[in-house]
Amino acid sequence: MVLTSVAMWVGVPFGWLWLGSQVQAETDSLGLALLAMALGVTASIFALVRLLRWLELQHLHARERRGLETYGGVALEAIMAISAGLALVSFTIWFFLFSGSSPVPLNLGY
Numbered sequence: 001m002v003l004t005s006v007a008m009w010v011g012v013p014f015g016w017l018w019l020g021s022q023v024q025a026e027t028d029s030l031g032l033a034l035l036a037m038a039l040g041v042t043a044s045i046f047a048l049v050r051l052l053r054w055l056e057l058q059h060l061h062a063r064e065r066r067g068l069e070t071y072g073g074v075a076l077e078a079i080m081a082i083s084a085g086l087a088l089v090s091f092t093i094w095f096f097l098f099s100g101s102s103p104v105p106l107n108l109g110y
Contacts, residue, residue, distance in 0.1 A: 009087035
């Protein structure tokens, strides 16, 4: 579940950005590249959510077979909440410290 959630927050966006850039380079069409990325991200997220749900059910069945109490989807919820928080913090750090972007447009005479 952890690897799938990391793939959803990191792999899908970067992968479809790269594929979109390839589409734009081949067709010289930004619109077609954006359409390909939007459809691809949507399909990828849908598939990964289905996979996460299946993994959660397997986890619940394994706990039941071992005689442990099941708490519903607590494991998946925790993994998704933590991975989303880490993705948000990582993006914020990258945006403000490494991307070269400024939240306020500054004209310092450069």
